[in-house]
Amino acid sequence: MLAAASNKYSGFASASPGAVRIENACTQWLASVIGYPETAAGTLTSGGSIANLTAVVAAREARDPDGGGAVYTTRFAHYCIEKALHIAGRGRSPRRQIETDASHRMSVAALEEALEADVRNGIRPWLVVASGGTVDTGAIDPLPEIAELCRKYGAWFHVDGAYGGLFALCDEGRELLQGIDQADSVALDPHKTLFLPYGTGAALVRDGRHLTEAFSATAHYISPLGESEVGPSPADLSPELTRHFRAMRLWLPLQIAGVAAFRAAQSEKLALARYFHQRLSEIDGFDPGPAPDLSVVAFRYVPEGGDADEFTERLLKHLQQEGRVMMSGTRIDGTYYIRCAILCFRTHVEHVDQAIDAIVEGVKTLNG
Secondary structure (H helix, E strand, O other): OHHHHHOOEOOOOOOOHHHHHHHHHHHHHHHHHOOOOOOOEEEEEOOHHHHHHHHHHHHHHHHOOOOOOEEEEOOOOOHHHHHHHHHOOOOOOOEEEOOEOOOOOEOHHHHHHHHHHHHHOOOOEEEEEEEEOOOOOOOEOOHHHHHHHHHHHOOEEEEEEOOOHHHHHOHHHHHHOOOHHHOOEEEEOHHHHOOOOOOOEEEEEOOOHHHHHHHOOOOHHHOOOOOOOOOOOHHHOOOOOOOEOOHHHHHHHHHHHOHHHHHHHHHHHHHHHHHHHHHHHOOOOEEOOOOOOOOEEEEEEOOOOOOHHHHHHHHHHHHHHHOOOOOEEEEEOOEEEEEEEOOOOOOOHHHHHHHHHHHHHHHHHHHO
């Protein structure tokens, strides 16, 4: 509200040094959360899509300026990666879809095989995109091993952590996300994992010079008024020139509530997902899916007779129409699942219990 009412332009240090100081402080804090060194730089974005695009452009300028480099993802990569590659002029880059394990995490052996095959055939590895929490199941790819392969083959290592990357703030999440600090770039969404208002994303690059080299530009009418003491202008680190004061949404809640409150809320969401998965696994007829890495559980109901996909889809529609709980659906390798995503600071154990009650009662209703 303060940012909107003040209508503060935050793109240019000379025009709004206070706003720029706060944005740079926020991006440095985010970088410290995932373990980046002081050489890192970042920019606040409207969300994960622009954060991933920003990282892809930085990777293009650093490692693939003339094109031809290959891209490596799994089938669980968010579709905004495809959009980012297209916008960045790399939509026709050689593409390699890497197989996953039983928990839907990228196979390190399959990645190495693809990298080795490309090098052998004269194709240069350019960009490996790993997930720090997939949309479908919240799976975290094996980040340390992927980082090692990227160093070996000279590929840029990007982690799409828009959903799950900022769980690194709490102890449990930091353990799960080991290796994220080795990525060349990371996309984050504070409006997800820090429970903040929408329009609060972030792109971070381990070597901040790559952001400046990719996005810095100038014109006579907007020359700096002098040396800045507040750090780089956000307009020199991102595609945006005009940008509002979105850093206030991140900075002010941290000042008011303190970091410990956010850590506690994150730990609670991880525990609630494990609790939901455990309870569902104890109820006859349910396939609870893989144990959650983070706070998403993908589950389905398998009736004694009939098609499980059709029944699970009907169950989701029943839940949505009833209106007691909101969940969404997805297909994983053709199989239909319901997604329980626990990521609201107001969600507590009593709400998870209510959701399970609604699911069980929904099954009874559909079974007649």
